[in-house]
Amino acid sequence: METTPVHSLSFSGVVSESKRIVRANYSHFVALSLFFLPLAFSIVISPTLRLSGQFFTADHLHNFPPNLHKPLISHLLCILILYILAFCAIGTITYSTYHVFQGKPIKFFTSLKSLIISFFPLVSTSIVIHLLLFCISLSFLIFVGSIVMLAQNLGFVIDHNSIHFMWFSAVVGAILLAILIYFQVNWSLAFVIAVTESKWGFDPLMRSSYLTKGMRSVSLSLLLYYGVFCALMVLVYTNSALFYLRSWPTVFLTTLCSYFLMMYMLMSTASNTVLYMYCKALHGELAIEIAEQFAYINLPSDDEKVPLIVTVAAA
Template identity: 55%
Template sequence: MKITQVHTVNLRTILSETTRIVKANNTDFIALYIFFLPLAFSLVITPTLHLHLSGSFFTVDLFHNSLANNQTLVTCHLLYILIVYLLTLCAIGTIGYSTYNVFIGTPVNFFTSLKSLTFIFFPIVSTAIIAHLLLLLISLTCLLFVGMIVMLGKSLGILVIDYNSIYFMWFSIATIIGITIYFHMNWCLAFMVVVAESKWGFAALMRSWYLVKGMRSVSLSLLLYYLICNGGMAWSFSHTVSFCVLRRETLSFVLLTMFGSFFLMLCLVMNTAANTVFYMYCKAFHGELELEIGYGFDHHYINLPSSDDTVVGA
């Protein structure tokens, strides 16, 4: 048996261990990847459909007027978004459950992972709703606070700000993005807490915040890495597919949509698995997991670092 003592936890470590786990056990829960397919397909095709409807066949005003006058279309669109979102949460739950069990050396298969939804689905949905509501309230509070400072500065003659200025708009967007990234960096393990520790809601968010403490540089690196990968892949494929639509190249459109959805789906799977691996390393960092973890069918083992010998690097 090969034992590897790890002293440095960084982005490369997380990605390396994630790749090994996914490759070694890919056939055991590959059917779970299908849960991510609707999201991947939507990210690739939605910009193209909007361009096609608003640019090729209709004017923008006609398109928006048709949405306003057709309540059925709006309802179906919202229902589709809800279904895609729920399937995405199912993907995160089942793939996280599978990766977690593989990581600790417990046999897992498709039906076992699917069965896990019976006890993790509603806690994950509840945790997601609470996280979104908290993030919305925090963002609004920060924007109101900044607005009060700006209004006070204008009343005192210290600041001169044009609310219609493009710079003010970008400042507001940057503020919201910064808040979202900060809290996502600290709440990134909340779903894994639901899966592995049966905690949900505010308790899962606080537990994630505690586990990430001391590992935030790795959490931020992991977040930005997959944000760039997923965003770049979705943008490049959707842009290419849109070009095929404008050129009326049907075969290229179909092939690129299929390939784009497939590769984006794989990237989302790797993202979820990486969060699971990061969760295990965070537990080890806090001295909660000082044991050897098996890689299932790979038969290689890793001795996770304790809080005394772990060095965190971005």
């Protein structure tokens, strides 16, 4: 009798399942993850360019004639292209992971065609997320600034160079970071929902907040796991590149770090898709989908092989 695999609703369960899916279709996912490569390369080299004084800042551009503002326009155009390629990677990788999880065959060009439907929901959802995070951050800073101004009006003397004000600023920054992480955790499935359910705007955010109930600790673990690794990789590369500036080890390090960062972006996208499926299972929606699919399929006779049913159990 064939055993039924049981997947644990935990961080390790999500990561192991996403690794299994990627390894089983390695060439397919690596080809799709190439959309992430320009973004990974940009993230890797940007800190080094800034620290080495080879990056134009806004202050420098103000001192140049109008015809030399073109580097700024080129920079903004480059950012736009990176965003578009990143959306292509997220859309195609999410689509492929979703279908592999359901046991459906995947093809490279079919995944690319899925962008016709998923690209606009991804872009609109991203715009809404960025606007909301900006408004949340601005509202919080205005609130803190109002408290500081009120304290000054009440007669308190605030020395902006004192150690106490520095600690106050650090605490404010930590609170703001915690607030942003909280919303990121609640909206971690928004892009997956935009692809798999063709929702856009505020709907994926509300849907994600509902699905992540009971799984927010797993979502937070995934966010920290991939985020901290990427940050450490960029930090190590920056220190090494500045030491070997303009030498062949820098080229090797840039290529190596860009590749690993690209692969971790791939795994992060796949893990969020697996987390989405696990969240649906936790809320009983996955069983409903399976029942609806089998409602249109004739059940096999007793002497035929019974379809394999994957059960998901909480840890």
